[in-house]
Amino acid sequence: MSMPAPTDRPVAVSLFRDAFALERRLFRAERLMPVIVAMLFCAIAYAIANGVAWQDRQNTLLASAQLEERARLDEQLGKLADMQEGRYTPPSAFQNPRSPLWVGLRHAATYAALPPSPLAVSAIGQSDLNPPYVLVSADTRESFALNDEIENPGNLLAGRFDLSFFIVFLLPLVIVSLSYNVLSSEREQGTLAMVASNPVRIAVLMWAKLGYRAGLVLLPLVAFTLLLLLSMGAPVLQADGPLRLLVWLLVVLAYVGFWFAVTAAVTSLGKGSAQNALILVSTWIVLVLVVPTLGSVAVELAYPVPSRAEMINTLREVKNDSAREADANAARYAIEHESADNGGAVSEKDYKTASQRVMMVKLASDRIAATMAVHERQIASQRDTTAWLRFLSPAVLLQDTLNEIAGTSDRRYADFARQVDDFHRSWQGYFNDRVLANRPLDAADYAQFPRFAYQPESAGVLIGRILPTLLGLLLPMLVLVVVASRGVARYPVDAR
Amino acid sequence: MSAITETAAPVPALPPAGMVATIAGKEFTELLRDARLKWAGGLIAVLMLTALLLGWQQQQQLDRERAAASHTSYQQWLGQGEKNPHSAAHYGQYAFKPASPLSFLDPGINPYVGSAVWMEAHKQNEFRFRPARDATSLRRFGDLSINFVWQVLSPLLIVLITFNAFTGERERGTLRQLLSVGVQPAQLLVGKMTAISALLAILLVPPMLMAMAMLFFVDEHHVDSLDILGRSGLMFIGYAVYLAGFALLSLGVSAACGSSRKALIVLLAFWVLNCFVAPRAITDVAARLAPTPSAVQFQSALTQAKKANFGHDEKHPAFIAFRDSVLARYGVSRVEDLPVNFRALSLNEDDERGYRIYDEHYGRLWAIYLEQERIRSLAGVLFPMAALQPWSMAMAGTDIAQQNDFATAAERYRREIQKAMAADMIRNRPNDGSDYVAGPELWASIAPFEYRLPQAASVLGNQWRNLLLLLVWAAMIGGFALTVVRRLRPT
Numbered sequence A: 001m002s003m004p005a006p007t008d009r010p011v012a013v014s015l016f017r018d019a020f021a022l023e024r025r026l027f028r029a030e031r032l033m034p035v036i037v038a039m040l041f042c043a044i045a046y047a048i049a050n051g052v053a054w055q056d057r058q059n060t061l062l063a064s065a066q067l068e069e070r071a072r073l074d075e076q077l078g079k080l081a082d083m084q085e086g087r088y089t090p091p092s093a094f095q096n097p098r099s100p101l102w103v104g105l106r107h108a109a110t111y112a113a114l115p116p117s118p119l120a121v122s123a124i125g126q127s128d129l130n131p132p133y134v135l136v137s138a139d140t141r142e143s144f145a146l147n148d149e150i151e152n153p154g155n156l157l158a159g160r161f162d163l164s165f166f167i168v169f170l171l172p173l174v175i176v177s178l179s180y181n182v183l184s185s186e187r188e189q190g191t192l193a194m195v196a197s198n199p200v201r202i203a204v205l206m207w208a209k210l211g212y213r214a215g216l217v218l219l220p221l222v223a224f225t226l227l228l229l230l231s232m233g234a235p236v237l238q239a240d241g242p243l244r245l246l247v248w249l250l251v252v253l254a255y256v257g258f259w260f261a262v263t264a265a266v267t268s269l270g271k272g273s274a275q276n277a278l279i280l281v282s283t284w285i286v287l288v289l290v291v292p293t294l295g296s297v298a299v300e301l302a303y304p305v306p307s308r309a310e311m312i313n314t315l316r317e318v319k320n321d322s323a324r325e326a327d328a329n330a331a332r333y334a335i336e337h338e339s340a341d342n343g344g345a346v347s348e349k350d351y352k353t354a355s356q357r358v359m360m361v362k363l364a365s366d367r368i369a370a371t372m373a374v375h376e377r378q379i380a381s382q383r384d385t386t387a388w389l390r391f392l393s394p395a396v397l398l399q400d401t402l403n404e405i406a407g408t409s410d411r412r413y414a415d416f417a418r419q420v421d422d423f424h425r426s427w428q429g430y431f432n433d434r435v436l437a438n439r440p441l442d443a444a445d446y447a448q449f450p451r452f453a454y455q456p457e458s459a460g461v462l463i464g465r466i467l468p469t470l471l472g473l474l475l476p477m478l479v480l481v482v483v484a485s486r487g488v489a490r491y492p493v494d495a496r
Numbered sequence B: 001m002s003a004i005t006e007t008a009a010p011v012p013a014l015p016p017a018g019m020v021a022t023i024a025g026k027e028f029t030e031l032l033r034d035a036r037l038k039w040a041g042g043l044i045a046v047l048m049l050t051a052l053l054l055g056w057q058q059q060q061q062l063d064r065e066r067a068a069a070s071h072t073s074y075q076q077w078l079g080q081g082e083k084n085p086h087s088a089a090h091y092g093q094y095a096f097k098p099a100s101p102l103s104f105l106d107p108g109i110n111p112y113v114g115s116a117v118w119m120e121a122h123k124q125n126e127f128r129f130r131p132a133r134d135a136t137s138l139r140r141f142g143d144l145s146i147n148f149v150w151q152v153l154s155p156l157l158i159v160l161i162t163f164n165a166f167t168g169e170r171e172r173g174t175l176r177q178l179l180s181v182g183v184q185p186a187q188l189l190v191g192k193m194t195a196i197s198a199l200l201a202i203l204l205v206p207p208m209l210m211a212m213a214m215l216f217f218v219d220e221h222h223v224d225s226l227d228i229l230g231r232s233g234l235m236f237i238g239y240a241v242y243l244a245g246f247a248l249l250s251l252g253v254s255a256a257c258g259s260s261r262k263a264l265i266v267l268l269a270f271w272v273l274n275c276f277v278a279p280r281a282i283t284d285v286a287a288r289l290a291p292t293p294s295a296v297q298f299q300s301a302l303t304q305a306k307k308a309n310f311g312h313d314e315k316h317p318a319f320i321a322f323r324d325s326v327l328a329r330y331g332v333s334r335v336e337d338l339p340v341n342f343r344a345l346s347l348n349e350d351d352e353r354g355y356r357i358y359d360e361h362y363g364r365l366w367a368i369y370l371e372q373e374r375i376r377s378l379a380g381v382l383f384p385m386a387a388l389q390p391w392s393m394a395m396a397g398t399d400i401a402q403q404n405d406f407a408t409a410a411e412r413y414r415r416e417i418q419k420a421m422a423a424d425m426i427r428n429r430p431n432d433g434s435d436y437v438a439g440p441e442l443w444a445s446i447a448p449f450e451y452r453l454p455q456a457a458s459v460l461g462n463q464w465r466n467l468l469l470l471l472v473w474a475a476m477i478g479g480f481a482l483t484v485v486r487r488l489r490p491t
Helices: A008-029 A033-084 A098-109 A153-158 A163-179 A183-188 A191-196 A202-231 A241-267 A275-304 A309-324 A328-335 A349-392 A395-408 A409-438 A443-448 A459-489 B003-008 B017-033 B036-076 B085-091 B137-141 B146-162 B168-170 B174-180 B183-215 B224-257 B259-289 B295-306 B317-330 B342-381 B385-396 B399-427 B440-444 B457-487
Strands: A110-113 A133-136 B094-098 B118-122
Touching: A008 A033, A008 A202, A008 B168, A033 A110, A033 A202, A033 A443, A033 B003, A033 B017, A033 B168, A033 B183, A033 B259, A133 A395, A133 A409, A133 B259, A153 B259, A153 B342, A153 B399, A163 A202, A163 A241, A163 A275, A163 A395, A163 B003, A163 B259, A183 A191, A183 A275, A191 A202, A202 A459, A241 A275, A241 A459, A241 B183, A275 A395, A275 B137, A275 B146, A309 A349, A309 B094, A309 B118, A349 A395, A349 A409, A349 B137, A395 A409, A395 B017, A395 B137, B003 B342, B017 B183, B017 B224, B036 B094, B036 B146, B036 B183, B036 B440, B085 B118, B085 B399, B085 B440, B094 B295, B094 B399, B118 B399, B146 B183, B146 B224, B146 B259, B168 B174, B168 B259, B168 B440, B183 B224, B183 B457, B224 B259, B224 B385, B224 B457, B259 B342, B259 B385, B295 B342, B317 B342, B342 B385, B342 B399, B342 B457, B385 B457, B399 B440, B399 B457
Parallel strands: none
Antiparallel strands: A110 A133, B094 B118
């Protein structure tokens, strides 16, 4: 220990610095630093590599969807050109590239895609449950709105080892394992009494030890995350990427701070090392496992989503009734199975059946929307309640926020679904109008088909939503720091 | 070491039953008095009871909903009125997977797998409506079900009450006393293990028996009640091996470590790796080694393959070839002269060719899933949860193999509808192009879709490997514990 300086404040500062330096020497002596740094590096590298691989898969998926759509359109355009040259006579209305009904329903059905956010690699979030694209057609909404991506359900159950999993679940345990015994081990070894005989407050010693460990966790965490994100080709610098990254760092910092504050508060209780470890692990279990699980049960009990099985049958009834009303049932069969002798244009008979089909879709659409809205309202209520419940557990709060930053949150998928619904209506309008007006499509129309472009929310709105999160992490942290500061003043020095 | 010294060395005698019983009794009393156990055990008991009742209620509700929906779907099929049979096949039916009666013990993949499939003409569809999409991201932290308590919380309880089993004796100086009065370390191990096992049995056997009793109230329409009892028994054997292994590990580590603190940290680290890190980390490895195709890739591969089929295209070379072969078979030169309906015959032929394509493509997809599961469970040699989880899900009937079994049954039923509708048209539809309609008696000739859970024996055929992995792990841990305990020193 260095000589005490003349004034009180510098004394604390220099003592803090001394304790900090001592701690570094201890870690160096135990050769712990390289182990911890290497462990952090491996975990972060593995997590980011998984995120990048997942994002590559998502991008490939989007690209292959676009390719598939392009090929389908080209086939129709080819047929259209052949028809004009007299080389192709459609054997049925279904195979007629000029039929606004079948082009809008099937041949030109278009993928509405949700582009990945620049930080998508950081949290797989809900992106494994919600496909990044939806195949929109002029058919009724239920035909596409709830489609799933193919995935082994076992993989969905297990979840993925991504960066947000590492930070939300594992980082607190790294912090706990580094600092559960900061004062207790000194006391157990009898060295605390020796230290306390010097003019040093135990509070300074505790904060210096925790501060050193915080640095040991945070510096490699931030450095490796930035380095690996950039070197593994994640597009973090594109668009509002840097801003998202900054917010990401802030919330992660606050989360790390929260867990160190928990450790400090537990340390200040003056219990033994093993007991500290038990209390800290129990806290982890409560915040990371019990609160979210019970919260999930509570939310689902409060807002149960009605049976999907029943919904399926209701929708079939709705479609049956609408079809009967539009007398299109027989017509649909005729369209698919009888050939039309139209020689290129849409025949009278095809027009009749096509318009009946459109009438059916129009009649059914509102009823289907109303049926599905019941489910969606419940899910929205669950989401809104979760937005409050998450403040009960910093782990849930952080998980949710990291998903938001990565653009893989429930909220973003709901927003995407809303935009797709608007687009679906305009798509239906475009084709249905042409069916009812009996206007066959030509090449110029093909170029005019409605196109979907996702309107992302501005970074400002996103940040505005994340600010409460930051408060939700910092406030409990401050409370815990106060508790710890008061408690540690009464810390028992005697070896037990 | 020579044979002589080996025989000369005092071979530790088999632990006399009396000594072991004394140790076990003392340990048991001590554990019962432990405040840690009162709190943690009480919490676990409450959680188990909640999970059991909640799970049962959800399972019953789901089963009722799905049974009602299956009934409605069949009624819709019957109420189609008069129409062309192929048109009726297009309308089809929905199959809803019945909730397995054991799913309240382990819901497994249920939240993440589609619950319904449309059985329509020409197409084998994917299952839709994953329950997890009707929930929030909170669900991803885990489900409150009894398997979670058994797989994750019970091992933690074991760790918490046993981490200082040996280190504590050493720290208090009682180990020296015990060894000085001639207690064999192996006797200590067996005694402590007996006490912990008894305690766990008190905590865990009642809910297991309660679960088995609940199984008697299961609606028996799609299960064999003796069989599900057998399944639950097999499931509990898996948990017993898993938890016994954890207890041995905990005792072994406690004997090997210099301090209680170190033992606790090592055990907690293993618990975290086993329950949280390994399942995810291995999932990523499995997904890399056996990648799942995307829906677009899968569908376009199917579309591509189906181009070889003629569908409704009468200019397709395959169609012409088929028509010629039929004409030749009946010895006529014109379709109109055939004694059977040719369009129906061609539909049937197209379907038959489609079945082969679907079998091949779905077979390949499901093989990828099973390969991923296999890779995942291999980690069970080190991290037993990787072997226990699939075992538990399989016995509960909520794993991927039994989902595929249901999908296969639904597809078989779909094909029955196709065949029956085509056969009716082949017999009755005239060849002159005039339309033909059938009525409710044809729809009623298709019996309602019934699904029965596979027998436990057939599940065992796929699952014995996981139980073996668990046993190998537990045996390894037993060996480890015995070895370190034999080297036990009082200081």
